[in-house]
Amino acid sequence: MIRPDDYNASTNTRVWKLYQLDQTSFSNPMTTSGDIIYGGASGTATRLAKGTDGQILKLSSGIPSWANESVQSPVPDSSATQSGASYSVLNSDIGTIILMDTSSNNVAVAIQEHASYSYTAGAHFWVTCVSASNAATVSFSGSTTVNGQSSPISVAHGTTLHFWRESNDSWFIL
Numbered sequence: 576m577i578r579p580d581d582y583n584a585s586t587n588t589r590v591w592k593l594y595q596l597d598q599t600s601f602s603n604p605m606t607t608s609g610d611i612i613y614g615g616a617s618g619t620a621t622r623l624a625k626g627t628d629g630q631i632l633k634l635s636s637g638i639p640s641w642a643n644e645s646v647q648s649p650v651p652d653s654s655a656t657q658s659g660a661s662y663s664v665l666n667s668d669i670g671t672i673i674l675m676d677t678s679s680n681n682v683a684v685a686i687q688e689h690a691s692y693s694y695t696a697g698a699h700f701w702v703t704c705v706s707a708s709n710a711a712t713v714s715f716s717g718s719t720t721v722n723g724q725s726s727p728i729s730v731a732h733g734t735t736l737h738f739w740r741e742s743n744d745s746w747f748i749l
Contacts, residue, residue, distance in 0.1 A: 613639050656705070661685065664700060672701040675730065677709035684713045684730075686721075686738070686746065694740050699749075703735040713738070721746045 583589075604612060604622035611632075615621030626632070626641030633642045658676035661683040675682045684702055686694075704711045713736070714727040721728060721738065728748070730736055737749040 611639070658682070666694070668700050669694065669698045670700065672703055672735070674703050674705050675711035676706055677704055677711055677732075678706035679709075681709045682711045683727075684711055686713065686715045686719055696740055698740040699738060701735050701737050702730050704730045704732050707732040715746075719746065722748055 602620060604610075604620050606622065607625060609625030611623045611625070612620050613623055623639055623641075629644065630641040631644045632639055634640075656674040656676055658679065660680055662673070662675070663685045664673070673684070675684065702711060702713055710732070711730040712727045713721070713730060715721065715725060719725070728736065739747050739749050741747055
């Protein structure tokens with residue numbers, strides 16, 4: 576280790592000296608490339624063997640460990656078929672598949688953002704267009720956006736879009 580040792584005020588210079596590290600106070604637990612050192616009991620250097628490809632580092636009771644990544648998609652609670660020229664997504668629709676019957680006409684689906692419709696972060700629903708003759712269009716009120724856009728989204732026949740609310744007025748299609 577290199578560190579400053581002395582300062583000479585008359586020449587405005589610092590003398591640097593090379594010091595040997597005291598390796599007796601640290602016992603290296605590493606044995607394999609890719610291992611990780613973490614603070615174990617009482618801060619003792621502890622080896623965590625490398626994980627396998629695709630694993631992620633997680634904590635379990637404050638101790639790091641490798642685990643397989645698990646992505647869980649929400650599963651719809653139920654489904655309901657809607658028809659008519661327009662439909663507003665209700666709080667009761669959260670967690671459901673809204674099947675849009677567009678056999679008679681195009682259907683406008685509205686995500687309303689006002690006092691009567693207060694969706695929380697993590698709220699989600701699916702829209703599926705079940706008829707080939709027309710389309711369903713999802714539009715938004717106020718400052719609501721989907722994927723950062725405020726323009727309406729068309730749902731084609733046989734397509735299911737999963738809408739997920741991240742935060743205030745911000746929805747995403749998963």
